[in-house]
Amino acid sequence: MRIKTQVCMVMHLDKCIGCHTCSVTCKNTWTNRPGVEYVWFNNVETRPGPGYPKQWENTDRFKGGWVLKNGKLRLRAGGPVSKLANIFYNPNMATIQEDFYEPWTYDFEHLFTAPKKDRVPVARPKSLMTGKYIDKPTWSSNWDDDLAGGNEIAPTDPNVQKLQEHIKMEYEKTFMMYLPRICEHCLNPSCVASCPSGALYKRDEDGIVLVDQEACRGWRFCMNGCPYHKVYYNWNTHKAEKCHFCYPRTEAGLPTICSETCVGRIRYIGVVLYDADKVKAAASVEDPKKLYEAQLSVFLDPFDPEVIKEARKAGINDQWIEGAQNSPIYKMAMKWKIALPLHPEYRTLPMVWYVPPLNPIMNHIENEEELATDGYIPAVDQMRIPMEYLASLLTAGDTGIIRHVLLKLTAMRVHMRAKTVGGVDDYKHSQLLKEADTSVEELEEMARLLAVAKYNERFVIPTGRREMKDDLFYQQGACSIEDLAPPEGMIR
């Protein structure tokens, strides 16, 4: 057993209102610099839709993540030798123009300086990369927000294209959900394995995946090596940058900026303990549908005395063990199993978990007043967001797992409703519990964490392990890029 700690996040999609506050605060904190204007460490996508960058889930195009070849785990884009042969030109890399978008600002100055005329002056869009005017922007990170673009753009979602029956974007059948995304800080990160310089690494203390800015040589294989497309190339410094889980904040016990400012309070942060020796086997399971289960098997029970003993031996202090015991992530992902990993079939063992959204199905139920409790069970099966769609996002296509989670969430609602307003018949109530394979206690605990949990319950973050003779003042107040990139950028 090789115990390690990992900080994780759960996002409860039911509560995401698609406000983009998380993206904006993240951008203002980390990527408001020349070279990374097009970069969103946190972005919120409307689904169905191509996402950001366009069709990032198209593994045939970007060749991200791992595949199983003759029972062995291999990078989809090719191993080290083929990478070195392709080092002068990376065929799978995305470009700003085609896959991301050319970032722009507006010529606000003109509004003040325009001479008096018959017409009102306009602030024209101006490229942040060339300083030239863009007559007509045609794409951005959120061009298709709230299904803008309708049946032209939404069907370009790779998950939709995978579904057997074609989803027509007819008005009455449309569905929509938000998917906020950050780097998954994977247990088996393919970005790290793709880096020829060894500049990307997983931090021992908390599992955060980082880019060493001094070791990065700009070979760019991480960009498409990450199947979630969450490593970006800074065209100003010529180095890779990515979400770093706001480590300066988490080290101090504070949640990430996106979580801190999340309006829907959908985000939860906590630590889990896992066995690093089991990671490879878990990522090498043959059947993609079994990957979710395999992923769960690497985590350790923080209450098990044996685990606690081993953890102490591995240098994990009591504060972290306690953190793992109180971790909201442990409860949602491992104990109640209502939070699922995004695209487990990429075999990177992603560490940001999603509670699938429930809201839209409830709209389907007519005259809820008279509804018998077991009426909710078929309702789960006829939901607005096709179960296959959620399964293709969260369980490698296994609708059984999705159905179970949704039943559990429904049972929670029914139970809480029975408790506060009544009107639910006891016999049917217990049937729903049985089908959802849960208990009243569990449902009430879930309801507490999902609906009313306060700041300290949502974010259980032990501070950085400072007792390790760390040089706390190293580069204090330093900015990692200030040496190189002039703050005003290369372009005036």
Added chain:
Amino acid sequence: MSSIFWWVILPYIVGTILVLGTLYRFAYRQMSWAAPSTEIHEKKWLRIGSVCFHYGILFAFIGHVMGILIPRGFYLALGITDEVYHAFAIIGGAFAGLLVVIGLVILLIRKIIHTRVRLHSTFADFFTVILVLVVAALGTYITAIYDVFTREYEYRTTIGPWFRSLFTFQPKYHLMESVPTIFKVHVIASFLLFASIPFTRLIHMFSFPIRYPFRAPQQYRSRSHFKR
């Protein structure tokens, strides 16, 4: 006297700049040490230009090792006659040289006509591309035209021994006096290029990640135990 300057003083000045400049940049300017790719702006031209250029320059490098660093006696001992050597050197050298020149011309055109690439290119970038192009064009001219149509010059008895003697600190500069001018220009242009390496994008050649295939795919690093 002038041959002492060109074939003794200049090479050592260049060598000093190259070594000290590279060490300085490695120690104090890590943040600027990268292969400054513009693939994110444009990839169609790059696909041909960059691949041609880089593979060409690799071949050309191997060719120079074979022609300048390895002495003529070595080939003779192996039973490779001068005729066979030159036939190979001309065919291989012309091929490599043409790859480099074609690649560079494509990259240079791309740098000029593609707006975003041009705007993100510095003076040093243009300087480098043009100087490498000059050196490569001279080299290709020597191999593909001069050696074929004028005469087959045996540089392995003059330039080769002189270059090697630089490393033993007993430069045989007089060997260079009889060398045809076109070869001299190629050598001096190359030395200018070497001197510019620490200050330009060319620095990335020293970080070719040769260790990548031999390391573990996953890298763990501890915050507390890692010291720069």
